[in-house]
Amino acid sequence: MIELKDVSFTYESGETENSLKHINLTIHDGETTLFCGESGCGKTTLTRLINGLIPHYYAGKLDGKVLLDGKELKDYPLYQIGQRVGSVFQNPRTQFYNVDTTSEIVFGCENMGLPVSEMSKRLEETTKSLKIENLLNRSLFALSGGEKQKIACASADAICPNTFVLDEPSSNLDISSIKDLTEVIRQWQSENKTVIVAEHRLYYLAPYADRIIYMKRGEICNEYTREEFLELDPKELKKMGLRALNPFDLMPEKTPEANEKSLQIDNFWFSYEKRGYPIVNIPDLTLPQGEIIGIIGDNGAGKSSFARCLCGLDKSSKGTLKLNGNALNAKKRRHISYMVMQDVNHQLFTEDVLDELLLSMDGENEEEDKVRAQEILAGLDLSDKLKLHPMSLSGGEKQRVAIGSAVASGKEIIIFDEPTSGLDYRHMLEVSEKLIQLKEMKKTLFLITHDPELIYKCCTHLMFIEHGRILWHRSMDNEAVRLLQEFFSREKG
Amino acid sequence: MENTNKLTGKDLINVGIYSAMTLVVFFVVGLLTALPVVYPFLFIIWPIVCGIPMMLYYTKIRKFGMLTITGIIGGIFFYLIGYGWIGLLGWFLGGLLSDIVLRIGGYQKFKVTVLSYACFCLGIMGCPANLWLAGDAYWENIHTSMGDQYANTLQSLMPSWMMYVGFALLFVGGILGALLGHKMLKKHFERAGIV
């Protein structure tokens, strides 16, 4: 049993976001509890209280008591708490410690000093119950995000704790990996473990949670049973700032307009080895200009490789893109296209936001450039951040700075790679508004995403990639929606 | 738990991260200037460039031992890729010396940090040092095994005063590197909120 008695917490930095105010809560053994709420509502902070990272790792001002089976957690060192509470975190790339999967799974057991025979037994049990036989003895760096997250779950499982705490575990996962994650959680439920999840995406977990707790500004705002929560009106959910419970069957909100201009792709071809198996193979494709084109397809179907071809990032990629009558090879495509990466941290270089935009301009006339940069930043609601370091901004702001630099350099094609991973409803909405704003500036946008809500919100065209080929592409009409839903239902199994 | 002098898991992870960062930077710089002509200049380039990750590292150091471990790890690395015992010893001594400077001078003080880092850089000398430190027997060996021509050429390229010049270059480079690192700290890392 986990009890929180009048718990308040503020991080060392003193920010009010993510802090907690007077939380009173009891979680019984074997319960599955889902915490939801907008970013900054404190749900991640709550998970850190339960797995002991607060106060043992993250410093701050803590009042009240956090009890696990009647014992106060702050009196026990992290390694003891860790034997009773297993943790899985948001980013599969950052939470592993070893370089191979088997060592990673038994990492916790090794630290406990378990004898090798016991460890091997646990390894076998965990591998079996989470169905990861195929992942043993592999390099973690060669795994997909979904597979890494499974290993993270397995590593927590091998310690055999009674409680599992998951902090936004689906943030970086695609739809089929989320399905696998659901199965892992179901497995823990069947073993009568206590499962605590903080999450934005609700559709996969709400049907299995015993309680759903809605938080707002550091307080518990409301508590629902599963039945009550599933009954909630979609409009009500939006008002609460929550993601849809059934994001797959929405209606497209943007209708495609009649569009004369087009861009033409000729003989796109890319493979890792010379004459190897093609990762991208598109002999001929005509797409409308000035639309938001959603790219969908399975994991490893070639979506990212297609995007890299389009940007001219891979020197060995062949083929041309015809735009406004010019045939552009890979090198020339780099002048007109830009990709906003999933991890936007990689593409911000300078010491302040304004410089970041100036870096993308030609520098012929500095004063003029400055004025234009400021205009662009104002359009992205960043006027008050001009002098801040880009890396000190929030995720969404960083993304907007990256968009700003693309606009500043006059790129015509902008590609977004999973721009809404890990975002709550309000931030997702913000992203889609920015996308639409760019469309109105006559930019052609490509959108690689697993976020159905975002697709329905803003895409006007869809293309489906499988084995490096375009299986179909069409504007967002009824048939496209039917095909999209077919794809989703296959993905979520 | 904060006031203990024992290195915690978090400290040790930091040691690993910053050692990795510094070694990678060290290695990349070594590759960029692979031309033999540049080799003498490396003694000043290395400490300057490595100053950036190391100054970031120094912001996390509040206990004795972290720099020594970094030295040992650097040494193991160079030992493993074939620089021999002196490579290991040099890096270890450089780390130990810089740790002692910090211990005596005090942690998180700018001037002490600069001095400590300059001392750390002296350890880089471990890599080429076997040419000088091995002594006469070594040269005799070279003479007999490699021929007089080789030995004389090598000896003319590596007069023993070069060693002192090497140390001086490393030390000066270390001071410059610390200043550069400090500038980057102010320019980027502090403003980015990661210090």
Place this chain on the structure above:
Amino acid sequence: MEQLQAVVETRSGYRLDPRTKLFLMAVVATAEFLYSHTAFMVAVALIPFVLLLTNRQYKTAIIFFCLFSAGLFVQAIQNSIQFHMVVNMLVVLLVGLVLRLFPAFVMGAYIIKSTTASECITALGRMHIGRQITIPLSVLFRFIPTMQEESAAIKDAMRMREVQFGTKKFWQNPAALIEYRFIPLMISVVKIGDDLSAAALTRGLDNPVRRTNITKVGFTGWDLITVLIAGTALIITYFFSPW
């Protein structure tokens, strides 16, 4: 950058304990100072050469074989042919490098390709080396590939924004290019490190109990045979040179 493997794919029946590899490395590295006869040099060079073959690193082995043979050849003729001064210096340096330092470098290539990171950590643990070394070393093994991944992503981003060699912006401030490449890398590594520490600590990294390891290392007959053969060859060639 060279880095220990996560998983070794080409594993044959022959395998050495990492401690034996370290010992042989020590032997090869020390032998650098002891070179006396050509036969001894050949014996030293044969150690990494044979080991490379056992680990199926044929390409490295062949390159090493060719270079070393060429080195021996040049050394044999260098006193009978007078080169031009500068050429001579270069030849002498290169030959010296190949004959004297390459065996150790190649040994390093073998160790790195044949040993997994967890084997290395386990072996160090067996040698009673404390967590003060093993933890930073594991973190190092984990971060080097991470830095490669991050660095590749940053390089792409720079190319996409045309921040690169030769552009007008570049000539205005060439040093900025290095700054743009390294600073974001360091920032993201620090952030990854924070997440990683939290995740590792919740799984008991700080537990003072003596750690166990699932990875199997241990001496086998192969270690004994290898050390005996290598030792005999070195001693014989050192003391009783046939040439």
